[in-house]
Amino acid sequence: MKYGYFDDQTREYVITNPRTPVKWINYVGTLGFGGFVDHTGGLLLCKGDPALNRITKYIPQLPGSQFKGQTLYLRKRSSRGTQIFSPLFVPTLDEYERFECRVGLGYTQFDTEFHGIRSQISVFVPKGESILVQEISVTNLGAEAVEIDAIPLLEYTHFDALKQFMNADWVPQTMMSEAHEDGAGRKILAQFAFMNRDQRQTYFTANVAASSFETDRRVFLGDNEYGTFQRPKSLENAELSNTLALRGDNVGALMLRLGSLAPGETKRFVTLLTQQEGTRVESLARARSLFEKYRHHEAVASARTAMGKDWDAYLGRVQVNTPDASMNSMLNVHNPRQCYMTKNWSRDLSLYQLGFGGRGIGFRDSSQDVMGVMSNMPEEARELIEKLLSVMKSNGSAMHQFYASTMVANEGDAREFEDRPKFYGDDHLWIVFAVCAYLKETGNLRFLDHVLPFYEKDKHGAPREQGTVLNHLQRAVEFTKSNVGRHGLPLLGFADWNDTVNLRTGAESLFVANQYGKALLDLIELFDFRGDHAQAERYRADYEHMRGLVNEYAWDGEWYVRYFDHDGSPIGSKKNAQGQIWTNGQSWPVISGFAPRERAERALDSVNRLLNTPNGIKLSGPGYDGFDPEKGGVTTYPPGAKENGGIFLHANPWVMIAETLVGNGDRAFEYYNQINPAAKNDVIDTYECEPYVYAQNILGNEHPQFGLARNSWLSGTASWVYQVATKYILGIMPGYAGLEIDPCIPKAWDGFSVRRQFRNADYVIEVTNPEHVSKGVQKLVVDGVPVAGNVIPAFDDGKTHTVQVTLGTQADAGEQAAQ
Numbered sequence: 001m002k003y004g005y006f007d008d009q010t011r012e013y014v015i016t017n018p019r020t021p022v023k024w025i026n027y028v029g030t031l032g033f034g035g036f037v038d039h040t041g042g043l044l045l046c047k048g049d050p051a052l053n054r055i056t057k058y059i060p061q062l063p064g065s066q067f068k069g070q071t072l073y074l075r076k077r078s079s080r081g082t083q084i085f086s087p088l089f090v091p092t093l094d095e096y097e098r099f100e101c102r103v104g105l106g107y108t109q110f111d112t113e114f115h116g117i118r119s120q121i122s123v124f125v126p127k128g129e130s131i132l133v134q135e136i137s138v139t140n141l142g143a144e145a146v147e148i149d150a151i152p153l154l155e156y157t158h159f160d161a162l163k164q165f166m167n168a169d170w171v172p173q174t175m176m177s178e179a180h181e182d183g184a185g186r187k188i189l190a191q192f193a194f195m196n197r198d199q200r201q202t203y204f205t206a207n208v209a210a211s212s213f214e215t216d217r218r219v220f221l222g223d224n225e226y227g228t229f230q231r232p233k234s235l236e237n238a239e240l241s242n243t244l245a246l247r248g249d250n251v252g253a254l255m256l257r258l259g260s261l262a263p264g265e266t267k268r269f270v271t272l273l274t275q276q277e278g279t280r281v282e283s284l285a286r287a288r289s290l291f292e293k294y295r296h297h298e299a300v301a302s303a304r305t306a307m308g309k310d311w312d313a314y315l316g317r318v319q320v321n322t323p324d325a326s327m328n329s330m331l332n333v334h335n336p337r338q339c340y341m342t343k344n345w346s347r348d349l350s351l352y353q354l355g356f357g358g359r360g361i362g363f364r365d366s367s368q369d370v371m372g373v374m375s376n377m378p379e380e381a382r383e384l385i386e387k388l389l390s391v392m393k394s395n396g397s398a399m400h401q402f403y404a405s406t407m408v409a410n411e412g413d414a415r416e417f418e419d420r421p422k423f424y425g426d427d428h429l430w431i432v433f434a435v436c437a438y439l440k441e442t443g444n445l446r447f448l449d450h451v452l453p454f455y456e457k458d459k460h461g462a463p464r465e466q467g468t469v470l471n472h473l474q475r476a477v478e479f480t481k482s483n484v485g486r487h488g489l490p491l492l493g494f495a496d497w498n499d500t501v502n503l504r505t506g507a508e509s510l511f512v513a514n515q516y517g518k519a520l521l522d523l524i525e526l527f528d529f530r531g532d533h534a535q536a537e538r539y540r541a542d543y544e545h546m547r548g549l550v551n552e553y554a555w556d557g558e559w560y561v562r563y564f565d566h567d568g569s570p571i572g573s574k575k576n577a578q579g580q581i582w583t584n585g586q587s588w589p590v591i592s593g594f595a596p597r598e599r600a601e602r603a604l605d606s607v608n609r610l611l612n613t614p615n616g617i618k619l620s621g622p623g624y625d626g627f628d629p630e631k632g633g634v635t636t637y638p639p640g641a642k643e644n645g646g647i648f649l650h651a652n653p654w655v656m657i658a659e660t661l662v663g664n665g666d667r668a669f670e671y672y673n674q675i676n677p678a679a680k681n682d683v684i685d686t687y688e689c690e691p692y693v694y695a696q697n698i699l700g701n702e703h704p705q706f707g708l709a710r711n712s713w714l715s716g717t718a719s720w721v722y723q724v725a726t727k728y729i730l731g732i733m734p735g736y737a738g739l740e741i742d743p744c745i746p747k748a749w750d751g752f753s754v755r756r757q758f759r760n761a762d763y764v765i766e767v768t769n770p771e772h773v774s775k776g777v778q779k780l781v782v783d784g785v786p787v788a789g790n791v792i793p794a795f796d797d798g799k800t801h802t803v804q805v806t807l808g809t810q811a812d813a814g815e816q817a818a819q
C-alpha cells in the first residue's frame, strides 16, 4: 500500500503519500454546483453545465506538481526565519512530516504537517447549496510561538471553458474583479466576465479579516510571471497589492493574518466560494446572506453532519457482509458512491472527460448509470429516466446525448460522417432495461401510463408527439425490429455500445441483436405480469425469430461473431486475422438467453481462454495493427489500448453476469476480483489510477504497459459491477412480485449476509452454504416460516423481516416444507 489505505470505519480512502502516479480525485457537490477536488487540493468547480459555466481553471494536462485551480499557502514566521509553504503539498512541494488526504463521501479532508504546522482542511458543498465551503484549522506543533499568515488562492477561468483555451485576446480582455468590504475587516472578492457583469458573479471570502488581497495573477506571481506558483514573489512582501484586475488572468487571494500561535495552539477559519445570479447588487446581497450562514463553524459542522446523514440513507439501503473484505468495502461504500457520481455527472466532467461540451449527458450511458443507483435512490433515477425518455425520437430511436441545462440533444459523433446513419443501434434499447429496473424496484407500475414527449419539436419548440412511458418502450423495440439488414439482424447504425467500430451503412450488430432479445424478455415479463398475455405472446414470437437468426448466422464454431459488415462479411470470426473474438459477442447471447447451453458454455470458455488476463477481460483480440478507416475509431488505438484489444472494464461485468447465468460462481467471482480496484493497491505503480473507483480502461497484454488504468470515475463499469455483485453474485434481485433470491457464489464461501431495503420494508438476509455449492436455493425461510420457491414477498409494511436462505444441491426443499 504505497500511497494509501482503506479506512472502512470512516468510509474513506486515505492517501498518505501525495506523489501518486496520476492525480486522484473526489467529487464535491453536484452538476448544479460542484466539481472535483484532487488529492493535493486542486479544484475544478462549475455551476451547471461545465462547458458553459466553469469557475476555476484546472488544466489536467499539466504535471502533477503544478498549481491547478486553487491552493492554500501558509507563511510561518519564527525566530528561525520565514517559511512559505502549502499544506496541500502542491505547488510548493515542501517535504512533509505527515500527509493525509481522506477521500470521503462528498468531502475531502486533508490532515498534514509541514514545518511543525499541522493543517486540517475540509472541503465540501453543503447539500442543495451553491457554495464551496472549506474549513481550515492550523495548529502550532512546535515548542516556540510562531506567527502564521494564511493565503488561500483561486485561479478563475472564463465561464466558457473552451474559449478560455481558444482565444487569448478576447478572453483576457473580458475578465474582471472587484473587492467589497464585509464588516470586521472581512473582504469579498468578486469575479466575472464583462458580459456577465449584470447577470452573474462569483464571490470569494473568508470568515476572518483580510489585511490585503490580490486579483491579478501577474502581480501575484510577480516578475512579469517569472515568479511561480511554487515561489510567488508577492508572498515575499508583508501584504498583497490590493490590485483589482480589469483584464487578464484573474485570481482571488486573501491575506489572512492569523496572528501568533503559542505551542499547541490552534486557529480556525473558513473560506467560502459561491456564484450568484442577478445584477451585482442583487447577487452580492445573495452571496452575503449565504456567507453569513456559513461563516459560523457550527453551521459548517451541521451541514457536514446533514450530508453524512444523506449518505447514510443512500448507502444504508443495501449493506453486505461477505467473506471478502475488499468486496464489502467496495459494495458498502465506494462502488455505490461511484454509481452516484456517474448518475450525476454522466461522462461530463472528470480528470479525463474534460466537460468542454462535446458530451453532455449520454443517452446510453445514463440509461445504464440509473440502474446503478436504482436500489439506493429509485425516485432520483426515475427523474433522469424521464429526461432520457423525452429525448427519444418518435420512431423509437434515441438522440445520442443531451445537455441537462437546456435539454437540447444531438446525434453525437454520428454527425461527423455525412454518408453514415444518424442513429446508434443500441441507445434506445437501454432505456427498456432502466424502466423495468425502476418498476421492479418500486412496484410503481403507474409510471408506465405517464405521458412524456418525444424529441421532435414544431416550429414553436413544442413537442410534435408524445406518448406514455410504455409506448416509448414499445417504440424502442419496434425500431430495432424494423431496422434490420441482409441477415435480418439489427442494423449497427453509426455504432452500437462500442462507439469505435463504425462500419459502412448496412452493417449488422450482434450486440444489438442480443440486447434486443434481452429487452424483449423484459417486456414479455412485464406484459405477463400485467396480464396482457396477447402482447407478451407477440413479443415471444419476435424473440424466437431473432434467436433463430442469431444461432443460424452468428455461431462461428467456438464463439459468436460480433458484426456483419455492409457486404455481409463477418467481424469477430476465426476467419479474421485481427479482431477475431469479441467479449460482448459472447456475454450478450447468454444474457439474452439466445445461446443454447452448450454454445453459452463454449463461448464463455473461449473468452476465458483467449481474452482473459490477470488484469481483466480484454474487449477483443488480437488488436488491429494499423489505422483502417473501414473499421473506424477502433483502429486509431495501438493494439491493447481501449476498444482495440484493451481491457475495457465496462464489458467485464457482462461476462460475470453470463457466468452466473450458467452457474459458474467461481469464475464470476474470479472475474469480479481481478478488476476490483481495491485489489490494485499492491500493483498501483503499474495501475496508476485511484484504487477506490473503477476505471474505464486498462491496457491489455498486447501493449507494453499492460495493466495501466485510465479514465477513472465516469464509467459504466460502476453501475454494472454493482449490479452484478448485488443482483447476480449475491443474487438479491428485485422482481415484480418481490425479491428473488438466487445467489451464484464461489463454492468456498460458507455464506454471506445482506441487509436491504426493498419498497417499504427492510430485509435481513442470511445465506448459508453448507454443501459448498455455487448456486441453488434449497430452503427459504422468511420470518421463521418456510416459503416455497425463491421469492421473498414485497411486504411493504415498514417492518424488518428476517430471511434465512440455505443453498444446496437438493431441489427446492423449501417448497416441500411449505406443502
Ligand code: NOJ
Residues within 6 Å of the ligand: 347, 362, 364, 365, 497, 498, 499, 500, 643
Ligand atoms: C465510452 C462511452 O461512454 C460508452 O457509452 C461506450 O459504450 C464505450 N465508450 C465503448 O465504446
